[in-house]
Amino acid sequence: MKIFLNLSYRYKIPLWGSLLIIISVLIASATFIGNTYHQVEKDLAIDSEKLGYSLKSSLYNALLQDDIWRAFEIVTEASQRGSSSMVLVENILIIDNNQRVIVSTQPRQTPMFSELKQLGADFSEITHHVTQWNSEQAQTIYLPDSKHYYSITPISRDHTSLGTLIIVHSKDVFLPLFAKNARNGLLVGAIILMILLPFNWYWGQRMAFPLVQLAARMAQLGKKWPDDLDPNLYEYHDELGLLYEAYNQLLNDLKTKESLEMQIVKSDRLAALGQLAAGIAHEINNPLSGMLMSIDTLKYHTDTSPLTQKTISLIERGLMQIKDTVAALLVEATTKSRNLAPLDIEDVLKLITPMSGKKNLHITWHASLTDEVPLPSTFIRQILINLLMNAIKAAAVQGEVSCDIDIQDAKLIISVSNDGNMLNPEQISHLFEPFCTFSEGGHGLGLWVTYQIVTQLGGTISVKKEPHEHMNFTVKIPLPAV
Amino acid sequence: MKTLTHLILACTLLFSAVIAQAESFKLGITSATARGQYALLEEWRDYLQIKLDHPVEFVFRDSYLELLDLMKQKKLDFAWVSSPAYLENEQKMSLLVTPVYKGHPFDHAYLIVPATDQRTQSLFNLKNKVFAYVDPDSSTGYLDPKHQLKLAGKNPERFFKKAFFTRDEQKIVAAVAIGLADAGSMSGFAWDTLALSRPDITAQTRVVSKSAAYGFPPVIVRNTLSQTDSRKMQRVLLDMKNDVDGLKLLQRLNIEGFILADKKLYEGVQRMMIHMGDL
Numbered sequence: 163m164k165i166f167l168n169l170s171y172r173y174k175i176p177l178w179g180s181l182l183i184i185i186s187v188l189i190a191s192a193t194f195i196g197n198t199y200h201q202v203e204k205d206l207a208i209d210s211e212k213l214g215y216s217l218k219s220s221l222y223n224a225l226l227q228d229d230i231w232r233a234f235e236i237v238t239e240a241s242q243r244g245s246s247s248m249v250l251v252e253n254i255l256i257i258d259n260n261q262r263v264i265v266s267t268q269p270r271q272t273p274m275f276s277e278l279k280q281l282g283a284d285f286s287e288i289t290h291h292v293t294q295w296n297s298e299q300a301q302t303i304y305l306p307d308s309k310h311y312y313s314i315t316p317i318s319r320d321h322t323s324l325g326t327l328i329i330v331h332s333k334d335v336f337l338p339l340f341a342k343n344a345r346n347g348l349l350v351g352a353i354i355l356m357i358l359l360p361f362n363w364y365w366g367q368r369m370a371f372p373l374v375q376l377a378a379r380m381a382q383l384g385k386k387w388p389d390d391l392d393p394n395l396y397e398y399h400d401e402l403g404l405l406y407e408a409y410n411q412l413l414n415d416l417k418t419k420e421s422l423e424m425q426i427v428k429s430d431r432l433a434a435l436g437q438l439a440a441g442i443a444h445e446i447n448n449p450l451s452g453m454l455m456s457i458d459t460l461k462y463h464t465d466t467s468p469l470t471q472k473t474i475s476l477i478e479r480g481l482m483q484i485k486d487t488v489a490a491l492l493v494e495a496t497t498k499s500r501n502l503a504p505l506d507i508e509d510v511l512k513l514i515t516p517m518s519g520k521k522n523l524h525i526t527w528h529a530s531l532t533d534e535v536p537l538p539s540t541f542i543r544q545i546l547i548n549l550l551m552n553a554i555k556a557a558a559v560q561g562e563v564s565c566d567i568d569i570q571d572a573k574l575i576i577s578v579s580n581d582g583n584m585l586n587p588e589q590i591s592h593l594f595e596p597f598c599t600f601s602e603g604g605h606g607l608g609l610w611v612t613y614q615i616v617t618q619l620g621g622t623i624s625v626k627k628e629p630h631e632h633m634n635f636t637v638k639i640p641l642p643a644v
Numbered sequence: 645m646k647t648l649t650h651l652i653l654a655c656t657l658l659f660s661a662v663i664a665q666a667e668s669f670k671l672g673i674t675s676a677t678a679r680g681q682y683a684l685l686e687e688w689r690d691y692l693q694i695k696l697d698h699p700v701e702f703v704f705r706d707s708y709l710e711l712l713d714l715m716k717q718k719k720l721d722f723a724w725v726s727s728p729a730y731l732e733n734e735q736k737m738s739l740l741v742t743p744v745y746k747g748h749p750f751d752h753a754y755l756i757v758p759a760t761d762q763r764t765q766s767l768f769n770l771k772n773k774v775f776a777y778v779d780p781d782s783s784t785g786y787l788d789p790k791h792q793l794k795l796a797g798k799n800p801e802r803f804f805k806k807a808f809f810t811r812d813e814q815k816i817v818a819a820v821a822i823g824l825a826d827a828g829s830m831s832g833f834a835w836d837t838l839a840l841s842r843p844d845i846t847a848q849t850r851v852v853s854k855s856a857a858y859g860f861p862p863v864i865v866r867n868t869l870s871q872t873d874s875r876k877m878q879r880v881l882l883d884m885k886n887d888v889d890g891l892k893l894l895q896r897l898n899i900e901g902f903i904l905a906d907k908k909l910y911e912g913v914q915r916m917m918i919h920m921g922d923l
Contacts, residue, residue: 230808231776231815234824269823274774275805 171373176366183358187351194347202340207302207313210329213240214300214315217327221256221317225324233265241267252310253330259323261289284308292326309333372396376409432594436614439596443492446484454481490607491596493614499538504531506539507567510546518554526564535574536642541615548608549578549635556582576637579628590625668699669877672711672723675812676778678704679834688893695880706811708781715866722877724863727913729781731923737864739905741881745833749909750857752832753784756820756849764827764852767792775804776819776828779811783913788855789829791916814838821848837898859909
């Protein structure tokens with residue numbers, strides 16, 4: 163039983179359905195067969211009683227004239243005629259009012275003048291029925307343990323009885339007739355099963371399939387992200403539909419949570435990196451300034467040999483490079499700067515447009531700024547330049563780059579898209595780290611700097627894949643409260 | 645003129661046909677005599693029509709009594725009847741011919757029992773049994789056994805527990821064979837004839853005894869019929885054995901021919917009837 167209960171709903175629902183259908187059909191068939199049994203009994207009784215009625219009148223006349231032979235001929239002919247019809251006549255007897263046989267179609271078994279009750283158990287029982295029967299109507303008697311059934315018809319007219327006609331039928335006809343009718347019933351049952359069972363199986367499978375799909379995906383949760391559910395799989399709003407909605411909600415929540423966690427981890431990492439970089443930069447900057455000043459002083463000493471001059475120059479260039487690098491790492495967005503004006507945006511466009519000339523790019527530009535924005539223009543320009551330069555570098559030849567600048571909900575929104583190579587999730591996760599480059603010639607500090615500036619201005623930067631294979635960088639910086 | 649001649653001719657023919665129809669010879673036969681051979685009887689009728697050059701009609705009735713009634717009403721001209729039926733009405737009817745069977749114009753009464761009954765040796769063993777007769781006017785199928793019982797000092801009405809009539813010789817055989825009757829009396833000629841065509845049926849019965857010879861059931865004619873017609877029919881019947889077609893029919897009827905009927909043939913039956921108080 164447990165094995166059955168542990169089965170998948172894919173099998174359990176159709177199996178339960180099939181079981182119920184089979185039980186229903188069996189009950190219906192059994193009822194039908196039961197009815198058939200009674201119907202056959204009734205039909206045979208009616209047939210036999212009809213035969214009795216048809217003989218009654220002519221037998222009355224024959225008995226009235228004491229014409230034994232005619233009575234015999236009448237019942238013999240009837241028994242032969244009866245045998246060819248549905249009822250199987252085995253014997254026909256005529257008994258007088260003293261229950262003695264007058265005529266019989268089987269005179270050897272039931273001889274003339276023999277007492278009916280002495281002709282065996284069946285006839286003894288029949289004698290009882292005949293004596294108790296006061297009506298002129300025919301009646302059919304089924305004796306439970308007998309191989310025969312009997313119909314008795316009083317041979318009477320105007321309440322004058324000359325005797326009783328007893329028609330003895332073999333029950334042998336009963337079984338084939340019953341079997342024939344029962345077979346029809348079973349055939350109908352089988353046809354119903356043939357129609358209902360496949361339908362039930364299909365319906366059961368169809369019912370179970372969404373549940374099975376859901377269960378399989380639920381089982382995957384925690385191990386890996388399950389495949390998306392086909393939204394057309396179950397479109398109804400019953401309990402299963404609600405379960406689907408709940409599952410989708412749960413999955414979305416889990417994904418959002420994971421995404422948030424990853425962002426936090428990423429921000430933390432970038433913050434730590436920023437602190438480290440700033441710390442190192444400061445530590446380097448102090449001795450570096452001293453070294454640069456010493457080198458500068460030394461450079462102006464005239465008694466140094468050309469070789470020394472050359473070496474000093476070499477050290478100076480090296481130190482300057484260190485200074486540049488450190489300066490790049492150490493992004494300080496706290497410097498005071500004038501507010502961003504619409505003109506700044508146009509400057510950046512003018513600056514950038516020549517750079518895209520080689521690739522013959524199509525740049526879409528949309529800036530809805532009409533007035534000054536209380537954000538440091540230097541850093542916003544820096545952000546715009548960095549994002550646009552990256553986009554131009556990434557864009558395909560004759561590709562597209564678009565830039566939207568807008569103010570929404572007290573935030574400056576900068577959105578830059580390009581149709582270049584798509585970044586994979588692994589690349590995206592390391593995008594804002596220093597010295598992370600996916601293009602030749604880049605030092606990998608552009609997005610780092612952008613990230614640092616955006617973060618320091620209290621904003622966010624996000625990367626997403628847009629439809630039509632576009633990569634989009636969106637920066638959102640809140641405007642300082644006035 | 646020609647049309648008128650045709651019209652007169654047609655009317656004459658139609659009239660003569662009506663006359664012929666009205667004057668056909670009617671011969672009565674009981675089912676006891678017919679024994680179910682209606683096709684054969686039809687051929688015999690056709691034969692008689694040709695030989696007589698006169699329409700012949702066979703009239704069938706169940707009992708001799710009915711035939712005699714028809715004769716008295718002149719609805720029958722001839723009848724093939726049992727000898728008691730003739731003897732009871734000899735004032736109004738005359739003997740025409742008598743069939744010849746096995747060289748003699750005689751028949752016997754057969755007492756038959758079921759073949760399974762090997763004990764019955766005579767009629768007197770059948771006390772309180774069920775007995776089957778042919779017809780109350782039959783010599784072999786009724787009168788003979790009753791007469792025997794009376795001769796033995798027994799009451800024929802009470803000797804058997806039950807007696808009934810089958811009206812047909814063959815049905816006596818059937819009644820006895822299936823056991824409806826314990827015994828029956830019938831024409832020996834009828835039993836022998838049936839034994840030729842259906843030995844399987846007669847084999848189910850056993851002939852216990854044969855009676856003395858009685859005159860074979862005769863063909864009689866009503867006295868009111870013209871001598872000419874009567875003679876004409878008599879001649880054709882007597883000549884049947886001299887004719888190929890007639891002989892074939894006689895063979896199928898299982899008789900050898902007809903001879904002139906003699907009243908003496910029926911004296912035995914007459915004595916019996918007188919003894920029984922029937923005459």
